[in-house]
Amino acid sequence: MVKLFAISVIRRPTEDPVGGRCVTLKASFDLASFGFFQRASVQEFLSFSSTTIVERTGLATRQSVKEQEYLCHVYVRGDGLGAVLVSDADYPPRVAHTLLTKVLDDVSSKVEWKMANAESLKNYKEIDIVLARYQDPKQADALTKIQAELDETKIIMHNTIEAVLERGEKLDDLVAKSDNLSAQSKMFYKTAKKTNSCCNF
Known part of the structure; x- marks a missing residue:
C-alpha cells in the first residue's frame, strides 16, 4: 500500500555544515496507521531521522535512503533549505522528489526562512494540505496518473x-x-x- 508518513522542512547551516545544528522549521505527520500509543514515539523517531539525514546530505543534493520498509527522500538545496519525505517502499521516488521541490519553493516564496524558527511557521498550513494530497501519487502527479x-x-x-x-x-x-x-x-x-x-x- 502506498503511504506517506511525514514531511519536514529543515534549515541546514551553510557556514558550519558539520558542527552547526539543523533546525526543523515545519513538519507534518500522518500516523493513523500506527497504534495510538505508538504515535508519539514514531513521530519523535521520524523527526530525529529527518534531521539526521539532512545533516548528512550535501548541499544541492537529492537522495533516497532506505530504512527497513521505509524510504526517506531528501532534498537539500544549495542555500541550505532542505526537506525530507518519509514514505513506504512502494511510493514512487520521482513523485516524492517533485513534492519536495514544490514544498521548498513554496516555503522560500512565503517565509523568510533563513531567520525563521518553528514558532514563526506554526501558521504555515500548506504542508499539511500537501501531505494529504500526495497520499495518492496518481491524483497529485499528472505523469503518474x-x-x-x-x-x-x-x-x-x-x-x-x-x-x-x-x-x-x-x-x-x-x-x-x-x-x-x-x-x-x-x-x-x-x-x-x-x-x-x-x-x-
Whole structure:
C-alpha cells in the first residue's frame, strides 16, 4: 500500500555544515496507521531521522535512503533549505522528489526562512494540505496518473484477448474466415506465425 508518513522542512547551516545544528522549521505527520500509543514515539523517531539525514546530505543534493520498509527522500538545496519525505517502499521516488521541490519553493516564496524558527511557521498550513494530497501519487502527479491510465488500458486489452480465447475461438480460424483481410494479409499472418514458431521452445 502506498503511504506517506511525514514531511519536514529543515534549515541546514551553510557556514558550519558539520558542527552547526539543523533546525526543523515545519513538519507534518500522518500516523493513523500506527497504534495510538505508538504515535508519539514514531513521530519523535521520524523527526530525529529527518534531521539526521539532512545533516548528512550535501548541499544541492537529492537522495533516497532506505530504512527497513521505509524510504526517506531528501532534498537539500544549495542555500541550505532542505526537506525530507518519509514514505513506504512502494511510493514512487520521482513523485516524492517533485513534492519536495514544490514544498521548498513554496516555503522560500512565503517565509523568510533563513531567520525563521518553528514558532514563526506554526501558521504555515500548506504542508499539511500537501501531505494529504500526495497520499495518492496518481491524483497529485499528472505523469503518474497518465501512466496508471495507460496500465489500465493495457490490462483491459489483455483481458479482451483472453476472453476471446476462452470462448474456444482461435485466432487462426478468425483470420482464415475473415472477409476483411486480403489474401496477401492472410499469407503475411501465416508466414509471420511460422517464422515466430521456430523461435519458441
